[in-house]
Amino acid sequence: MSSDAAAPLIEARKVTRILPGIVPTTLVRDIDLVIRPHEFVAITGPSGSGKSSLLYLLGLLDMPTSGEVLVEGKVTTVMTEDERALARLTMLGFVFQFHFLLPELTVIGNVMLPMRALGRLDRDAMRARGEMLLSSLGLGDHMDKRPDQLSGGQRQRVAVARALANEPPVILADEPTGSLDSKSSAQVFEVLRDLVHGQGKTVVAVTHDAAMAERMDRHVELLDGRIVRDEMHRLAPQPA
Numbered sequence: 001m002s003s004d005a006a007a008p009l010i011e012a013r014k015v016t017r018i019l020p021g022i023v024p025t026t027l028v029r030d031i032d033l034v035i036r037p038h039e040f041v042a043i044t045g046p047s048g049s050g051k052s053s054l055l056y057l058l059g060l061l062d063m064p065t066s067g068e069v070l071v072e073g074k075v076t077t078v079m080t081e082d083e084r085a086l087a088r089l090t091m092l093g094f095v096f097q098f099h100f101l102l103p104e105l106t107v108i109g110n111v112m113l114p115m116r117a118l119g120r121l122d123r124d125a126m127r128a129r130g131e132m133l134l135s136s137l138g139l140g141d142h143m144d145k146r147p148d149q150l151s152g153g154q155r156q157r158v159a160v161a162r163a164l165a166n167e168p169p170v171i172l173a174d175e176p177t178g179s180l181d182s183k184s185s186a187q188v189f190e191v192l193r194d195l196v197h198g199q200g201k202t203v204v205a206v207t208h209d210a211a212m213a214e215r216m217d218r219h220v221e222l223l224d225g226r227i228v229r230d231e232m233h234r235l236a237p238q239p240a
């Protein structure tokens, strides 16, 4: 393995996030965490332990009160908002518990949104890429439907396709199976697992599901905003 292959994709260094107020709320405290290529990382912990807050900080959707988040070795706190937005669009894909698809757009229209925001492809190329992504996720017959014509599991797979639109190396998922029945949940889990083991992506997913966390490669557990466990279950697979 070259040293480049193991270079961190995302790194939190002594990250603390405190919400100001009459009684300030500490969301996470003193988080040190290194996310490397091809990792499949579960973030678990009791309700209110700071899982979503940590994911938002790693995803540059929120800023630390102190400490640094680095993306590909670059300190993001000193970036301009435009530079952070570019890092988000190119490096990170997001999947949330509730899919957040735009109801007025078709499935393919939703998947093309991040490509439009980045503005690097023309319309035909965006559509072709969207079709390829949706077909690869078993949604080839649903591209021109609206999100409300799909099942919950299908909607969540559309959300995964949208997260992959700009080919980011990292997918951050907040309870991606939290609103699904067990069959759809298993399907979405397999999609995420294949992103790592089949396509060499990195997936970091917040989950309440202990069984799901045990099936992922690394398990980070939070309690009261701090990391209390960080275990590798198995080595991250290297791409062929």
Ligand SMILES: Nc1ncnc2c1ncn2[C@@H]1O[C@H](COP(=O)(O)OP(=O)(O)OP(=O)(O)O)[C@@H](O)[C@H]1O
Binding pocket: 019, 025, 026, 027, 045, 046, 047, 048, 049, 050, 051, 052, 053, 054
């Ligand atoms: N905007 C906010 N205003 C006030 N308190 C907040 C806000 N966001 C989060 N908190 C508090 O910060 C703590 C951490 O919240 P966070 O959502 O990160 O936890 P979590 O582990 O993801 O919880 P859950 O599993 O219930 O989603 C909680 O005590 C929460 O109530």
